[in-house]
Amino acid sequence: MSATLLTAPTHGGFTFGHLVANVLAGSWRREPPALTINSEELARVEPLLTSSGAAGLAWNRASRTAHLTSAPETANLRAMYRHLALQATMNEGSIRFLSERLALNGLEPLIFKGWASAQHYALPHLRPFGDIDICVQPGRHAEARELLQRHVIPGVNNLVNGPFVLDCGPAGKLCQIDLHAGLDQFHLPSLDTLFARSQRIACGDRAIRILSHEDHLRLVAMHFLRHGGYRPLWLCDVAAMLETVPGDFDWDICFGKDPRYAHWLACVFELARRLLGARIEGLPQAYHVDTLPDWFMRTALNEWQVPYLSRMKQPWSYWAAKPWIIPSQLKARWPNPISATFKSGGNFGRKSRLLYQLAFLGAAIVTAVSNRLCAAIHSIAGRRRHLPKEAVS
Structure with missing residues (x-):
C-alpha cells in the first residue's frame, strides 16, 4: 500500500x-x-x-x-x-x-x-x-x-x-x-x-x-x-x-x-x-x-x-464517475512488497518485488471491473423484468 x-x-x-x-x-x-x-x-x-x-x-x-x-x-x-x-x-x-x-x-x-x-x-x-x-x-x-x-x-x-x-x-x-x-x-x-x-x-x-x-x-x-x-x-x-x-x-x-x-x-x-x-x-x-x-x-x-x-481510499465504483482521481487512487492501491508477495504466493528472496506488485494490482483491477460489469448487467436485467411485456418486445 x-x-x-x-x-x-x-x-x-x-x-x-x-x-x-x-x-x-x-x-x-x-x-x-x-x-x-x-x-x-x-x-x-x-x-x-x-x-x-x-x-x-x-x-x-x-x-x-x-x-x-x-x-x-x-x-x-x-x-x-x-x-x-x-x-x-x-x-x-x-x-x-x-x-x-x-x-x-x-x-x-x-x-x-x-x-x-x-x-x-x-x-x-x-x-x-x-x-x-x-x-x-x-x-x-x-x-x-x-x-x-x-x-x-x-x-x-x-x-x-x-x-x-x-x-x-x-x-x-x-x-x-x-x-x-x-x-x-x-x-x-x-x-x-x-x-x-x-x-x-x-x-x-x-x-x-x-x-x-x-x-x-x-x-x-x-x-x-x-x-x-x-x-x-x-x-x-x-x-x-x-x-x-x-x-x-x-x-x-x-x-x-x-x-x-x-x-x-x-x-x-x-x-x-x-x-x-x-x-x-x-x-x-x-x-x-x-x-x-x-x-x-x-x-x-x-x-x-x-x-x-492517509490510508483511506475511495471505492473502486467511484472511478468511473471521477476518472481524474484514477492516478491518485492507483497510487493509494499500489500494494506494498509484503502483501504483494503474500497474495501472489511468491518467495521471500532478495529480488525485486515489482512483478508481484504489478500482478496483484492488475488482478485487483480486473476483478473490480468484472464485478462492476456484472452488477450493471444484473441491474439492467432486473429493470427489464419489471417492464411491461410490450415495452421489451
Whole structure:
C-alpha cells in the first residue's frame, strides 16, 4: 500500500518507523525494558502509536521510565491506557454475550485474533481490538450468518455476509462480528482440523473456544503478511505468542509442510526478534533464518510511519464517475512488497518485488471491473423484468 510518509527523520538518521519499533520493543511483557528516548521523541510518534492501537503498549513502557511518567507529552498515552482498561471489561462482556446467544442455537464460536491474541499479553487490555473474528462449527456457517442477521441493529450498515453490528447487552457494547466461512486465506487447514485442535479458555463464567497455540501463531503471522505488515500491533501479537509457547508446542504443526510458507513464517519471527526484541530461544534451529531480505524490514518500517488517515481510499465504483482521481487512487492501491508477495504466493528472496506488485494490482483491477460489469448487467436485467411485456418486445 502506498501512502504519504512522515518525511522528517529523527536524530541520527532513524525514521519514525524505527522510533515506533523502539517504543514497542518488549511492551507486551509484565516487566518491559526501560525506554531510552526522551519525551519529545515520544511525542513525535504518539499519533502513530495511538492510531495503530498501540497507545496502551507505549504507556506500559513509558510509565516505567521516570522522566516520561509525568511528562506532559505522554498525557494522551496515559489517558488511552486507562480507557483501554475500561474497554477490556466491556469487550469481555461482548464475548460472553455472543457466546451465549450462539449457544442458544447450538452454535459455538471459534474466536481468533483480537481478544484471543490479547490473552498472550501480560495485561490483556494492552491489546485493543475492534471487531470480533469468529468461525462456527463446520457446515453451519449459513445458519450462523442468518442468526446474526436477525439480531443486527436496525439502521446500521450491515452487509449480507457481514460484518454484523450487534448490541451485545448491558455488560458489553456495540460490537462488530466478522463471521468467516473458513481460514484458507491464512493458509490454515480445514475447519474440521482447526476445531479438533482447538482449546477452551475462561472468559468470566464461560469457556470460550480459541485456536490451538500452533494454529493461532501461524494465523497471526500470516495475517501480518496478508495486510502488508502495516500495523506494528500485529507484530507485537506475533512476539507475545512466541514468548508464551508452552512446553509441548508442536513447531511442525505451526510451520506446516509447505517449505515456502514455512520460510514466510520464519521471516516474520526473525522480524519480530530484530524490530521488537522478541525472544525466540525456543524456536528450533531448523526454523531459524540467518538473513532477511532488505525490502522486508524496510517495508514494515515504512508502513509504521504512515499516518492512518492517509490510508483511506475511495471505492473502486467511484472511478468511473471521477476518472481524474484514477492516478491518485492507483497510487493509494499500489500494494506494498509484503502483501504483494503474500497474495501472489511468491518467495521471500532478495529480488525485486515489482512483478508481484504489478500482478496483484492488475488482478485487483480486473476483478473490480468484472464485478462492476456484472452488477450493471444484473441491474439492467432486473429493470427489464419489471417492464411491461410490450415495452421489451
